[in-house]
Amino acid sequence: MRTRRPSLPTGPAGAGERGDMSSIMNAPTRELEDTGRRTERRRTPRVLLVDDDPTTRNLISHFLRKEDFVVIKASGGSDGLARARNDRPDLLIVDAAVPGVNGFELLSLLKREPETSGLPVLILSSLDDEEAIVKSLDAGADYVIKPFSPRILVAKIKKILRDVCDHAANHRPL
């Protein structure tokens, strides 16, 4: 089980407080380029975005970068799986109908591996289908229906990371 805790951005009053978002932005981070090349710097939350639609990829990554996230992009399921194993993102956003290994298969593969089983996942899909939504939630992933509001998506991502941060802090060994 992965216990690495993403540092979330904290506000001025709560620097260093558990679950405070602006501490993520200010904390030491490691930046990852889209090519997968690593540069050890300061640690900001990293989001792996797997979607074959370039418009969705560009839109989400632009909004996330504006919020100081590092975005790793992949256009296929197999590529996404490799990136998730190697780059250790803090959150995975995956399109349900991505070519190759689809979003649900990717989710189940990641949940099976101890290294990635704790990775929070957000499934994007144009299917407003009850079955698919229930399947995602059962597998521990959140679900966002396309088309979407990027501001709401970013807020949701921040909340997921904050929850992960809270959870990690609450379960830290004394």
Added chain:
Amino acid sequence: MLPIIVLYSFVYLLLMSAFLFFFIFTRRMIIQARERVDQRTYDAMEQDLLEVLTAAESGRSARAFARKYRTRPRVLKRLLVAYRETLIGGALEPLRIIFEETIRARCLRELQSPWLAIRLQNVRLFVDFARPEEAVHLVKLLHDKPIVRLAVLNALTGIASEDTLSVIFDRFENDPEPNFYSYSNIFNSLGQRIEPFLRASLRKPLPAAKLALLVEMAGRLLLRNLYRDIVRFAGHPDKELRIRAARAMGRLLVPASSRTLCALASDPEWEVQAQAIRSLGNLQDWKTVPVLLRALFSPNWHVRYNAGYGLAAFGLVGVLQLQEISRQKEDRYAADMATMVLDSLILTGGA
């Protein structure tokens, strides 16, 4: 002489082939060059659009974007179509401003384009950015290919204001060759908000086929307030209209309709009888059981079938009646139908 003709023919064919080859090659080069330029413009435009979407004053940024790129309508249209399909809610507002200030007039013109792909691209933009007064241009495309029709339906449903509905109904009433399938799709997607327009149209002297569709829609959308307008078609000379009226009454389930349906159960046309009996089955009015029993002895199979299942819908009382008929020997066809209905009730558990 012959070799010279052959030689000239050969040279002519050679030149012709060379010219064709040159033409195809040059055309391909020009298209590829244009695509490369377009892609570069698209990428630059996309970056600027993303800045617009995240800008604090997105309205002002959108206007600046529109001024900058209004001379590149083809690429701009591609970009707006892609982002319109990805975004929802307030994020579409900057796109609307850009659309209004750049390519609206061009898109309206191109709705008449002979190319399907261009018509479809333009209709897709109108799905989110159409104004009510533009409904008239969109309604004309209800005769188009199915994929365009579907996009038009989406666009019209999105701008379903009073003005739009009025335009749609005007168009329907005056359409010399209406596409009933498309109109039924659009009325279905608009839902119960069409009630006042439907009422007004039902009171007009329209052709029977158009009235039949309107009556059908009133039944499907469960517009019970239109019951009085529908019931008068029960005596219409057109058979199809009487069938639709009977069907609509079977859906609206207004208790008062049982008398009209009983009258329709004795209609000279078996199709009307069958529909009226089926609607009576839906209505489940105890007073109509004798009518259903009589219908079980009809010479027409459909009437007997609907009467059998209509009786079964009454539960135990209906089942007892069916058992009695299945045992009688006077009418073998009625007995067979009753047996068939009872068998199917046993097999399906009455479902």
